[in-house]
Structures are given as structure tokens and as C-alpha cells.
Amino acid sequence: xxxxxxxxxxxxxxxxxxxxxxxxxxxxxxxxxxxxxxxxxxxxxxxxxxxxxxxxxxxxxxxxxxxxxxxxxxxxxxxxxxxxxxxxxxxxxxxxx
Amino acid sequence: xxxxxxxxxxxxxxxxxxxxxxxxxxxxxxxxxxxxxxxxxxxxxxxxxxxxxxxxxxxxxxxxxxxxxxxxxxxxxxxxxxxxxxxxxxxxxxxxxxxxxxxxxxxxxxxxxxxxxxxxxxxxxxxxxxxxxxxxxxxxxxxxx
Numbered sequence: 001x002x003x004x005x006x007x008x009x010x011x012x013x014x015x016x017x018x019x020x021x022x023x024x025x026x027x028x029x030x031x032x033x034x035x036x037x038x039x040x041x042x043x044x045x046x047x048x049x050x051x052x053x054x055x056x057x058x059x060x061x062x063x064x065x066x067x068x069x070x071x072x073x074x075x076x077x078x079x080x081x082x083x084x085x086x087x088x089x090x091x092x093x094x095x096x097x
Numbered sequence: 098x099x100x101x102x103x104x105x106x107x108x109x110x111x112x113x114x115x116x117x118x119x120x121x122x123x124x125x126x127x128x129x130x131x132x133x134x135x136x137x138x139x140x141x142x143x144x145x146x147x148x149x150x151x152x153x154x155x156x157x158x159x160x161x162x163x164x165x166x167x168x169x170x171x172x173x174x175x176x177x178x179x180x181x182x183x184x185x186x187x188x189x190x191x192x193x194x195x196x197x198x199x200x201x202x203x204x205x206x207x208x209x210x211x212x213x214x215x216x217x218x219x220x221x222x223x224x225x226x227x228x229x230x231x232x233x234x235x236x237x238x239x240x241x242x
Contacts (some may be wrong), residue, residue, distance in 0.1 A: 015201055028209070030187065039123045043200070050200040056128045058166045058191035058209050063232055067203035 007093040016072030016096050018043060020080045021064045027034040028057040038086055043067050044079040074097055108188035130180050130192050133217065136190035140180055142219050145228035148173060151218050153231040162210045162235040169204055171220040171227075176202035178221040184230075209240045 003023030010017050027033040035057065043051040051067050069078075074096055081091035127139025137143050154168035169179055179202055180193040189206050202220065210216075217231040 019205075044100055045199055048197075048199070050193045050195070051198050051204075053204075054123055054128070056188055056190060057190040058186055058188065059205035060209055062100075063153060064205075064207055066168075068201040068203040070201050 005080070006051040006097075007078070007080055007092045007094045009072075009076070009094050011072055011074055011095040011096055014071065016076065018067045018069065018078050018080065019064070020067070020092065021062065022082055022090070023062055024082075024084065026057060026059055026061045026063065035085065036084045037097075038063065039085050040083040041065070042079075042081050043069075044077075044081075045069055045072070046077050064072055100190060107121060108159070122191070127193070128188060130190060132161050133184045133189045136182050136188075137219065139220070140188065142180070142221065142226035142228075145197045145219050145226035148220065148229055150229035151179075151220050151227060151229035153216060153218050153229060155216060155231060157232075158234045158236065159210065159233050162238040163211070164207045164231060165235070166205070166207050166212050167216060167233075169206075169218045171202040171218075171222070171225045171236060172218055173202075173227055173231075175222040180206060180219040180221075181208065182217040182219065183210055183214060185230065186211050210235045 005022050006029055007020040024038055026037045029035055037057040040051040050069055076096040078095045083089045094095055127136055130136040130139050150172040154169045159165040178195045181191040182189045183191050194204050196202050213234045215232050217228055217230045219226055219228045
């Protein structure tokens with residue numbers, strides 16, 4: 001079952017790292033379960049898309065990604081959302097710390 | 098009259114919006130490709146030039162093919178996208194990341210690998226395509242999950 005997400009956006013030297021965890025089975029065509037995987041991920045900084053990803057069933061179960069934003073400031077609003085092949089979707093929002 | 102106009106315009110707007118949304122959705126032909134060559138063709142990067150400016154950080158040996166951590170980045174100026182191709186997986190294209198203004202061409206991700214294989218990362222910069230590979234040995238395959 002698709003479930004909650006977790007995210008942390010941390011200011012480094014000259015960049016912001018966005019680490020995000022998605023709860024998702026990511027089942028493959030090789031398994032005996034129905035094909036169910038995330039296809040699209042969008043990362044937004046203060047409402048503006050900065051990364052658009054398309055992914056396949058080859059991404060591990062409960063996907064964890066780290067994205068990197070140039071610069072960034074404390075309090076910037078980061079939003080990550082995903083959409084899977086069954087039309088299910090989820091998103092999470094956090095401020096850069 | 099106004100209501101009719103609104104209905105007609107609304108229908109027209111919906112019709113116009115559909116192909117755009119479909120275009121942004123998911124590259125079915127590239128992700129459905131069964132060979133690395135077809136996957137590269139699918140993303141429009143058939144013959145990428147080798148580059149040492151693409152960095153692939155991954156374990157030499159992955160004990161568990163179900164979770165292979167890979168860190169990728171590109172030092173090629175103007176890199177606008179990075180794609181990950183797992184050369185011996187049943188569907189080689191694992192992911193494609195498009196970076197807009199404000200994002201660094203850097204991603205850490207976990208992938209499933211069927212067996213020991215080369216991981217190819219393709220970077221696109223200024224309309225040109227570059228690639229680098231790195232072999233990862235897999236002890237137990239991870240595509241049954």
C-alpha cells in the first residue's frame with residue numbers, strides 16, 4: 001500500500017539537499033503481484049518546479065531520493081509529490097532547516 | 098448564451114490541455130524498451146559521447162540487488178537531465194531526471210538490479226548527450242520484489 005512520506009531539507013554549503021522517503025511497494029513485472037510503481041516525481045522550491053523525474057519499476061521499494069538545489073535559504077518551502085501507474089498520488093511539504 | 102459559451106470554451110480548454118498533460122506524463126516507449134540501445138533511442142540519446150565529467154558513486158559489490166544505492170552527478174556545464182540505464186535489467190531504463198533552473202544535476206537513488214551489470218548514466222547538456230558507465234557486482238538479484 002502506498003503510505004506516508006518523510007522529507008528533510010537541509011541547507012549545506014552553497015546548496016540545499018532534499019532527502020525524501022516515499023512509502024510504496026514498487027512491484028515489478030517479474031513479481032507475482034500486480035505491476036504497481038511510481039512513475040512521476042516533482043520537486044518544487046517555493047512553488048516552482050526544479051526537478052521533474054520519471055522513474056520505472058527498477059527503483060527500490062519504499063524509494064529514497066536525495067535531490068540537490070543550488071543555493072537555497074532557511075525557510076524555503078520544498079514540496080515533493082509523486083504519481084503512480086494506478087493514478088494514486090501523494091505529496092509532502094517542508095521548510096529548509 | 099453565456100452559459101453555452103462557457104461550456105464550449107471549457108470543452109475546448111480541456112481538449113487542448115489533454116495532449117500537453119500526456120506529453121509530460123511518462124515516456125512509455127523508453128521505459129518499455131528491452132535493450133539499453135532502445136532505451137537510449139527512446140529518450141533521444143542514441144549515441145552519447147563518453148565523458149569523464151559524469152560521476153557515478155556506487156558500491157563495487159552490492160550484496161542485495163533489491164536495494165543498490167547509486168549517487169550520480171554531472172560536472173558538464175548546462176546539464177539539464179540525467180538518465181540511469183541498468184544494462185542487464187529486463188527494462189533497462191530506471192529513471193530520468195530533468196533539472197530546471199535552480200536544481201543541481203545531482204541525485205541519490207536506490208535501484209533494483211537483476212544481476213552484475215554496467216550502470217550507464219546519460220547526461221544531456223545543450224542538446225548533446227554524454228555518458229559514463231560503472232560496473233556493479235550483484236550477489237543476489239533483486240527483480241522479484
